[in-house]
Amino acid sequence: MALLTTSLSxxxxxxxxxxxxxxxxxxxxxxxxxxxxxxxxxLALLTRITAIALLVLSLDLVTGYCGVATLGHAALFGxxxxxxxxxxxxxxxTDPIAMLAVGIVSGAIAGLISGVVVLRAHGLPQLVLSIAIxxxxxxxxxxxxxxxxxxxxxxxxxxDAVFGLWQFDLWGRTAYVFGIVLLxxxxxxxxxxxxxxxxxxxxxxxxxxVRVRAMGASVHGTLIKMYAISGAVAGAGGALNxxxxxxxGLDSLSFTLSAEALVMLVLGGTGSLYGALxxxxxxxxxxxxxxxxxxxxxxxxxxxxxxxxxLFAPKGLYGSVAAYFERRxxxxx
Amino acid sequence: xxxxFDVRNLRKMFGGLAVTNDVSLSMAPGDRVALIxxxxxxxxxxxxxVTGNILPNSGTVTLGGxxxxxxxxxxxxxxxxxxxxxxxxxFSEMTPEEHVSLAILQREGRSGKMFASxxxxxxxxxxxxxxxxxxxIAQLAGHRVSEIAYGQQRLLELALALxxxxxxxxxxxxxxxxxxxxxxxxxxxIADLPADLAVLMIEHDMDLVFRFAKxxxxxxxGEIIFDGSPDAVTKDARVRQAYLGSYADARSVA
Numbered sequence: 046m047a048l049l050t051t052s053l054s055x056x057x058x059x060x061x062x063x064x065x066x067x068x069x070x071x072x073x074x075x076x077x078x079x080x081x082x083x084x085x086x087x088l089a090l091l092t093r094i095t096a097i098a099l100l101v102l103s104l105d106l107v108t109g110y111c112g113v114a115t116l117g118h119a120a121l122f123g124x125x126x127x128x129x130x131x132x133x134x135x136x137x138x139t140d141p142i143a144m145l146a147v148g149i150v151s152g153a154i155a156g157l158i159s160g161v162v163v164l165r166a167h168g169l170p171q172l173v174l175s176i177a178i179x180x181x182x183x184x185x186x187x188x189x190x191x192x193x194x195x196x197x198x199x200x201x202x203x204x205d206a207v208f209g210l211w212q213f214d215l216w217g218r219t220a221y222v223f224g225i226v227l228l229x230x231x232x233x234x235x236x237x238x239x240x241x242x243x244x245x246x247x248x249x250x251x252x253x254x255v256r257v258r259a260m261g262a263s264v265h266g267t268l269i270k271m272y273a274i275s276g277a278v279a280g281a282g283g284a285l286n287x288x289x290x291x292x293x294g295l296d297s298l299s300f301t302l303s304a305e306a307l308v309m310l311v312l313g314g315t316g317s318l319y320g321a322l323x324x325x326x327x328x329x330x331x332x333x334x335x336x337x338x339x340x341x342x343x344x345x346x347x348x349x350x351x352x353x354x355x356l357f358a359p360k361g362l363y364g365s366v367a368a369y370f371e372r373r374x375x376x377x378x
Numbered sequence: 379x380x381x382x383f384d385v386r387n388l389r390k391m392f393g394g395l396a397v398t399n400d401v402s403l404s405m406a407p408g409d410r411v412a413l414i415x416x417x418x419x420x421x422x423x424x425x426x427x428v429t430g431n432i433l434p435n436s437g438t439v440t441l442g443g444x445x446x447x448x449x450x451x452x453x454x455x456x457x458x459x460x461x462x463x464x465x466x467x468x469f470s471e472m473t474p475e476e477h478v479s480l481a482i483l484q485r486e487g488r489s490g491k492m493f494a495s496x497x498x499x500x501x502x503x504x505x506x507x508x509x510x511x512x513x514x515i516a517q518l519a520g521h522r523v524s525e526i527a528y529g530q531q532r533l534l535e536l537a538l539a540l541x542x543x544x545x546x547x548x549x550x551x552x553x554x555x556x557x558x559x560x561x562x563x564x565x566x567x568i569a570d571l572p573a574d575l576a577v578l579m580i581e582h583d584m585d586l587v588f589r590f591a592k593x594x595x596x597x598x599x600g601e602i603i604f605d606g607s608p609d610a611v612t613k614d615a616r617v618r619q620a621y622l623g624s625y626a627d628a629r630s631v632a
Contacts, residue, residue, distance in 0.1 A: 238493075242479075242480065242488060242491045243492045248469065249469050249480060252469040253468065253469055255463075255467055256468065259461060260480070260481050260538070260542065261460075261484055
């Protein structure tokens with residue numbers, strides 16, 4: 046009898062989860078459609094938001110789920126962007142799917158390397174190591190100008206049509222759809238990973254690594270794995286950026302981008318994929334609107350928004366709303 | 379007697395100070411041993427040596443016939459040496475169900491699975507719920523640990539340890555910090571531990587020690603000064619000397 050009720054509740058749970066994921070995918074798709082029709086002349090910005098959303102999701106995996114503090118995450122994004130860009134400009138790999146694959150692999154390798162370095166330390170030294178990584182990566186890309194174009198940027202990236210059918214057009218429609226599909230696929234895969242036993246182990250490591258070790262699990266090995274996955278996701282974002290803009294600049298390997306990604310994550314709420322997405326959209330949309338409305342003081346206004354969120358919604362926009370509903374739900378029970 | 383757990387001539391120096399000095403002890407399956415000793419006797423160092431958090435200067439630790447002296451803590455856990463903590467260490471945002479499922483999956487080598495869900499594994503879920511029910515906290519399975527009482531968290535720690543199916547269990551002050559009203563449940567849970575499990579309890583609460591242990595080991599200044607039955611320990615002159623110093627002969631034991 047006990048066995049029966051347990052297995053019944055597991056299938057019920059599973060259905061509820063699948064429903065929730067389906068709703069998540071539909072919401073992303075709906076947002077994408079609304080964006081497409083509301084801002085048909087601004088699809089380049091929307092595609093850029095999509096690429097950065099992948100970076101912020103990837104940062105959430107190590108910072109939000111595993112508790113690793115990093116200010117060098119753009120190194121993984123930049124590795125994906127330069128990987129895909131160099132493949133196209135120097136090796137003639139211009140199929141967008143192949144470029145994407147190269148970006149994902151480059152990002153995963155960059156993730157492994159920075160994971161090995163960053164995870165040597167904890168706390169503030171860890172943060173400093175991550176900053177060192179992004180500066181080293183930036184300088185390396187700057188010096189290797191034969192490959193990367195240095196400070197002029199890497200040009201000459203001409204991606205073919207997607208599946209030979211959809212040419213990348215001047216208005217950025219193909220790139221936008223390509224990006225949204227990529228984001229949805231990444232979102233579905235990550236939803237699965239974060240609630241798998243592996244994802245549970247990662248959350249455990251964030252909350253108490255000593256307990257995880259006392260259970261016989263390897264903390265370091267688990268974190269390195271998550272870093273590689275995170276690198277793959279960031280690399281996909283970088284590749285999307287290279288494919289859609291057809292140029293890769295040093296800004297994709299910058300400390301500024303790393304720090305902004307962290308700000309977006311905190312704004313939306315760490316430890317939740319929805320938080321990462323909402324943080325990215327809010328920050329980038331706000332930045333765009335405010336900088337157009339007031340070109341002189343927009344940074345001040347963005348700063349004020351951040352202070353307000355950190356003071357009044359310390360769990361981030363999504364995190365605070367979710368916590369509110371959870372409290373209400375518990376009272377109602 | 380076949381020892382499941384055997385510590386031989388363990389020695390650890392911090393500078394010139396021997397914090398663990400030539401300590402030997404052996405346990406068979408089913409043993410119930412209490413390790414006691416005054417503050418600074420080296421109990422914590424001993425636990426850290428045995429679990430692999432620090433390495434000894436000399437001596438060996440053997441687990442089920444295998445020398446584990448040079449193995450790290452996680453390797454020892456995988457071989458069946460499991461510990462609990464003096465102050466509860468749990469994942470505050472996770473539920474008891476998740477805790478125990480994760481421990482079971484870890485034991486089975488499946489905790490690294492990315493494209494699966496523990497909720498879709500009936501074997502794991504049934505075992506987790508059975509274990510929580512055995513410890514009387516099944517009704518809390520879906521609550522966050524941060525919402526449940528400290529006494530119940532201690533029971534969950536025991537469930538976690540048992541989920542790993544240990545051969546040797548180290549209980550580090552299992553009743554510390556638990557309100558008086560809950561200690562009975564903890565004691566009952568300890569009394570109900572599997573009969574073939576070797577349990578070493580580090581404890582200050584003498585009532586608990588005398589109810590639990592068939593054998594008491596007293597550590598003082600890094601050395602074992604007594605190893606024998608609970609009845610004999612209170613009468614032992616060296617033990618009284620260690621706990622009470624020069625007052626041992628002047629006053630009766632409180």
